[in-house]
Amino acid sequence: MRTLIKNAVVVLPDETARTSVLVDGNRIAMIDPAVTAQADEVVEAEGLHLIPGVVDDQVHFREPGLTHKEDFAHATRACAKGGITTFLEMPNTKPEVITQERLEEKLALAAGKCLVNYGFYIGATTTNIDELRTATRTPGIKIFIGSSTGNLLVDDQEALERIFAETTLPICSHCEDESTIRSNREAIGKFTSVADHSRLRDHAAALVATKRATNLAMRHKHHFHVLHVSTAAELPVIEAARDYVTCEVCPHHLFFNVNDYERLGSLVQMNPSIKNPEDNAGLLQALAEGKIDVIATDHAPHTLEEKKKPYPQSPSGLPAVENSLALMLNEVSRGRFTLEQIVAWMCTNPARVWNVRNKGVIREGFDADLVLVDLNKTATVLNEQQETKCRWSPWHGTELTGWAVRTWVMGREVYRDGVIDGKVRGHEALFGD
Ligand code: DOR
Numbered sequence: 001m002r003t004l005i006k007n008a009v010v011v012l013p014d015e016t017a018r019t020s021v022l023v024d025g026n027r028i029a030m031i032d033p034a035v036t037a038q039a040d041e042v043v044e045a046e047g048l049h050l051i052p053g054v055v056d057d058q059v060h061f062r063e064p065g066l067t068h069k070e071d072f073a074h075a076t077r078a079c080a081k082g083g084i085t086t087f088l089e090m091p092n093t094k095p096e097v098i099t100q101e102r103l104e105e106k107l108a109l110a111a112g113k114c115l116v117n118y119g120f121y122i123g124a125t126t127t128n129i130d131e132l133r134t135a136t137r138t139p140g141i142k143i144f145i146g147s148s149t150g151n152l153l154v155d156d157q158e159a160l161e162r163i164f165a166e167t168t169l170p171i172c173s174h175c176e177d178e179s180t181i182r183s184n185r186e187a188i189g190k191f192t193s194v195a196d197h198s199r200l201r202d203h204a205a206a207l208v209a210t211k212r213a214t215n216l217a218m219r220h221k222h223h224f225h226v227l228h229v230s231t232a233a234e235l236p237v238i239e240a241a242r243d244y245v246t247c248e249v250c251p252h253h254l255f256f257n258v259n260d261y262e263r264l265g266s267l268v269q270m271n272p273s274i275k276n277p278e279d280n281a282g283l284l285q286a287l288a289e290g291k292i293d294v295i296a297t298d299h300a301p302h303t304l305e306e307k308k309k310p311y312p313q314s315p316s317g318l319p320a321v322e323n324s325l326a327l328m329l330n331e332v333s334r335g336r337f338t339l340e341q342i343v344a345w346m347c348t349n350p351a352r353v354w355n356v357r358n359k360g361v362i363r364e365g366f367d368a369d370l371v372l373v374d375l376n377k378t379a380t381v382l383n384e385q386q387e388t389k390c391r392w393s394p395w396h397g398t399e400l401t402g403w404a405v406r407t408w409v410m411g412r413e414v415y416r417d418g419v420i421d422g423k424v425r426g427h428e429a430l431f432g433d
Pocket residue numbers: 060092148149174269270271272298300301316317318
């Protein structure tokens with residue numbers, strides 16, 4: 001199958017230019033404004049922008065074991081619609097992915113079900129160091145330094161030292177400090193509302209854990225990625241550890257803060273918790289200053305029924321894969337960021353951080369994971385239109401300008417103008433040497 005995408009404004013590694021892109025099979029074959037090659041399909045893309053497919057390095061797709069919340073079929077339909085062509089998924093499924101055997105099982109499960117490309121982290125426990133040392137076919141190791149959904153937790157210093165010292169895969173962490181959370185719980189006493197969530201998991205919890213983890217990374221000279229930074233206070237700590245540390249932010253920590261609990265209640269209950277307006281501003285500024293590498297979603301769906309339980313029985317997490325790109329393109333339309341910055345944070349940098357080969361940029365010979373975006377298209381996020389199995393979004397009712405209109409995965413179209421082609425297209429993302 002050959003597809004010729006003509007006359008789009010294409011975000012290339014070193015320039016953004018009006019040109020044409022020829023896709024042959026799985027690959028980008030030619031980038032040339034004068035390309036005249038025969039193609040099975042010619043896409044006239046005048047007025048649209050072509051970007052690399054988004055690589056979302058932090059999602060929870062709940063399969064196996066928690067498929068009443070989400071599954072690969074629904075989640076990857078949502079990805080196709082949202083312009084995400086590769087996802088890297090977290091190990092807190094049931095059973096947890098903490099051995100090579102479980103990893104192979106999840107890879108096999110995904111192979112028959114995903115519209116987009118996939119990869120799976122291996123989770124750390126206090127006792128699975130041998131598995132972590134020898135793991136293959138994975139982007140890296142996930143450590144829950146603070147507990148979240150599920151039972152994965154490693155906050156014992158000796159176990160952490162061994163993981164950083166004895167493994168070679170990149171490590172990422174959920175950084176919220178367990179003992180700070182414990183003492184906050186005692187100080188709060190009785191919870192009265194979901195707003196207590198941001199007191200329980202406060203600024204100190206995030207800061208203490210990020211300091212501890214980046215210190216481990218520096219001492220052991222180990223590549224470490226701080227997941228979902230939620231406070232402005234963590235940024236100087238990360239900045240001081242830049243030789244070994246990369247980091248990311250999620251849209252909900254950029255755009256929601258404690259004032260949103262009144263309107264949205266537990267729909268914005270997340271770990272790490274949402275923080276203050278000053279943190280939104282600090283994180284947005286850090287992005288602009290190049291201090292944050294990646295934007296990922298931490299897509300963590302729960303059913304509305306579960307979310308509506310009174311706090312603290314309500315679970316933490318919200319769905320985001322189908323709206324994350326539009327949320328950031330909306331910032332382009334508002335003039336806050338450029339399209340090139342969004343491509344760096346959502347496509348190029350996550351592929352680089354996790355050694356995802358041949359993805360994240362539009363270059364001849366690279367995989368044809370591509371998204372045509374219409375920077376002028378305005379649409380409102382609506383619960384009833386969500387593809388995620390949980391069928392709600394904390395952005396319900398929000399009007400956004402800038403949307404994916406066509407998505408290709410390995411050269412084959414999975415989404416066009418509101419219509420998802422549900423055939424499996426995804427391949428295992430291959431990881432660096
Ligand atoms: O709020 C969260 N929910 N944060 C996480 O890190 C995990 C996630 C989940 O799996 O539900």
